[in-house]
Amino acid sequence: MSSVALTLEGETINARASGALFWPARSVLCVSDLHLGRSERIAREGGHIIPPYENTDTLQRLEDEIRALSPATIICLGDSFDDLAATKSLTEIETDWITRLQAGCEWIWIEGNHDPAPLDLGGTHRETLRIGALTFRHIADGQTTGEISGHYHPKASIQTRSRTVSRACFLFDTSRLIMPAFGTYTGGMKTSKPPLSTMFGKDAQVVLTGKSARRFDLHPSKRSSKPAASRSG
Amino acid sequence: MNHLPPQIADWFTAKGWSPHPHQLDLLAQKDLPAQLLIAPTGGGKTLAGFLPTLTELTEQHTGLHTLYISPLKALAADIGRNLQTPIDEIGLNIRVEDRTGDTSATKKKRQRADPPHILLTTPESLALLLSYEDAPHIFKGLQRVIVDEIHALAESKRGDQLFLALSRLQTLCPNLRRVGLSATVDDPKAIAQLLAKNPDPCPILHADPGPKPFIRMLGTEVAPPWSGGGAKFSIEAVLDQVRNHRTTLIFHNTRAQAEIFFHNLWLQNHEALPIGIHHGSLSREQRERVESAMINGELRAIVCTGSLDLGIDWGDVDLVIQIGAPKNVKRLVQRIGRANHRYNTPSKALLVPANRFEVVECIAALDAVKENDLDGDPRGPGPLDVLCQHILIRACSGPFLADELYQEVKTCGAYTDLTRVDFDRCLDFTATGGYALRAYDQWKRLINRDGHWHLRDPRSTQRIRMNIGTIQDRDLLKVRLRGRGGRPLGEVEESFAAGLNQGDTFLIGGQIVAYEGLREMTVEVSRNAAKKPKIAVFGGTKFATSTKLSHRILRMFQQKAWSDLPAHTAAWLHLQRQVSQLPEPNRLLVETFPYDGNHHLCAYGFAGKNAQQTLGLLLTKRMEEAGLHPLGFVSTDYATLIWGLDPVTDPAPLFDPASLKDGLDGWLAGNAVMKRTFRTSATIAGLIERNLPSKRKTGRQATFSSDILYDTLHKYDPDHLMLDITHREAMKGLVDFNRIEEMLTRIDGRIDHVTLDRVSPLSAPMFLEIGKVPIHGSADEALLDRYEDAALQEAGIT
Structure with missing residues (x-):
């Protein structure tokens, strides 16, 4: 299963195993929290020097998705860069790469808390974006329905018979969705910890990412020890 | 004959004591650059170490005279108390102070400005002292260094760090004399070689071992x-x-x-x-x-x-x-x-x-x-991760020349054979990260100006100092009673805490507590009156049985009967012989049986814990390829127990030597043991930080796992120094492939496969071993599949 189809405010969208979201009806591809330039920022601020390969890895995985789906619109849902200075740190190869990816499609940078100002790269810059019934913004505002956001890097743990499997996930109910981080150097926040644990009701579901996309109830009903699972698309 | 000054000799007389011969011998040779004393506990080892100091301090001395290093903070404090009594009774004007992680900041500051005559400390605190720019002032006048319990330090990277620190001290104080105090060990020469500045001689003194225990x-x-x-x-x-x-x-x-x-x-x-x-x-x-x-x-x-x-x-x-x-x-x-x-x-x-x-x-x-048959394994050359940290510490104390530092490091026994190429790679790593992709040009950690290496940003000293040390506390969380100012009870491993649900009870500090929740980085608990904890244990260090002991056991198994064993144990071995068989030196016993819904395989290789661990990794890899969905394994010194979703019907092909060896290279890349080794080495070498100046970052999503760094390096920079270090560490530490080959040669294809319908007597203890290694391969997917299927069936959907 490379993706799971789910419904948000009546719109069918695909939560993909890669951590990207695809909306076929509008040909929109959305990725969140790329955190490009992370290693550069850490080196600049702290002096420890981690492997500078996350931009290559993140862009390669993004390119794979774009090739597979040929979207008309690409939305980067904020925190695309680890900070504003990090945008300047991209090598020529990397900026060229982004330009190549932007060719032939509409590219929208949503502002994040790490990258709140316009970027020196092609594409449009927006604080929020509304397309049909859906609203795209970096941090969930807790009110808007049909909202797709990022920021929290949700990670869910599923207790299987033998062990707990933890993976980055999409966290959602029928009106809102929080995306996993797409960037290579990103960690996760457990869905069981606040504020994630309090943002959704009992009907919240997750789609785990990784080798495959799989949907689970976040709060399996107490009576059956096995939560209801379903397989889709 | 007797080198004791009169006031000390009088003190012995007044006490009605006479010095032990080894105490006098060590005193007589006190001007030698290095000496090692081997003495049993209670043999007056510490006094032997300090007698030359007390003797020299009967005369006026300004500044630090003797540095005493022990592996334990408590030991340093204890020695302080024990030393004060003779100093007072002899009437010497000597100031003794300890300096450890527990010493107050004010006292530490004062000690740097005005050092005592005798400073009692630990390897980590010494490394920290050496990182200060005023190190030459602090150690001015230093004459002697005493390394206590050197046998314990020599076994670990703490020792490597200490001996590197001594090489630096020796440059600051060229006349420094070194004394090592050791318990009985199998190879005193090896320890002497670590202690002495290469190529100084280091005579070994043996105290009377005393009566047999x-x-x-x-x-x-x-x-x-x-x-x-x-x-x-x-x-x-x-x-x-x-x-x-x-x-x-x-x-x-x-x-x-x-x-x-x-x-x-x-x-x-x-x-x-x-x-x-x-x-x-x-x-x-x-x-x-x-x-x-x-x-x-x-x-x-x-x-x-x-x-x-x-x-x-x-x-x-x-x-x-x-x-x-x-x-x-x-x-x-x-x-x-x-x-x-x-x-x-x-x-x-x-x-x-x-x-x-x-x-x-x-x-x-x-x-x-x-039979006085002590065991011990040689440690091999000095590890490069510790060297990387040493270079950073050296940089904190001021600019240095690469040539000089290289020569200094080579005076350490463990680093005598260090090549210039390896040294330069370590230096490059600390300076630029050493990546094939030349990044960070403007953010280098060290820069070279006029031939001297400097810290680019002097403020980075704080972060470097906060991360000094080679002891790896696996992420520990504090445990506290819930409520304001709740009493601290101790620490548990993060992985243990992660598995707790509210209300779960476990033991700590001898009392049963219930898990209430995780707040910040503290486990909150409440007292609980339960008689029996629900969750029995939290992790801890597990010792490995030495090779020699393992071989003794294997030989013991071959006896017809066991008259020297208690009847119950002999009966157990007889039972094993009856339902299965006992492992033999020149054959390999492999048992397979179902248990708790999974299929198990137990291979009794008696190759030692590390080799059995590697065997577990190689076998599970081959099982993975064969579609047997292994879930995990656990190893002891004598066996490896593997469990998975599908049974192994013919184990012989799994143990084919050529395939096992082929598997090694492919395997080394992506397994849990390598990632664990990487995390340890990367932390020591300064690639990952253990402590940040501003406590933990807010929000856990800001941090990401070191496994990601390992995977990224492996994918984009496979020849990087850190992967090289990880490989070397694993081969000598956790991999130990030589012993697998030795075992395979010994058994030469003679594999006895015994199929059982339940756990065998000999394998039963394996189920309680800690240190289980999970295999995150196809089994995760298979488990999620089967989980979904079960859920679907339950829901009436098929």
């Missing part, structure tokens, strides 16, 4: 259980022994076992004998309380772990009880030495095997002690 297995009415490590069955007999002795130390191999035993001991301690507990996971307050009660003679027994192993003077201990197999003969002998500080009376020790396999191990260990 009195040591036997504790007989109990009840037989030890088939498996488990709690030794609950022995509580009555142990309490009897406590009653009949003044003070008893009850050693355990793991913290978890100590906790469980202590809990059970108190359930049966009806006369409320004062018994305390002491181990490394308890809070400092708790430990200090037990330590002072011990020194004041208020305790009849202490349940403890290795944290009490070293030479602290615990007063009147007259019995040592070892619960669980000692795993290592050398350590056993050193523990036995804890009993009876009177040099001329034999130490008294009792071994209590916790299960029947350990009965066999205990008997083998007793034989080895009798």
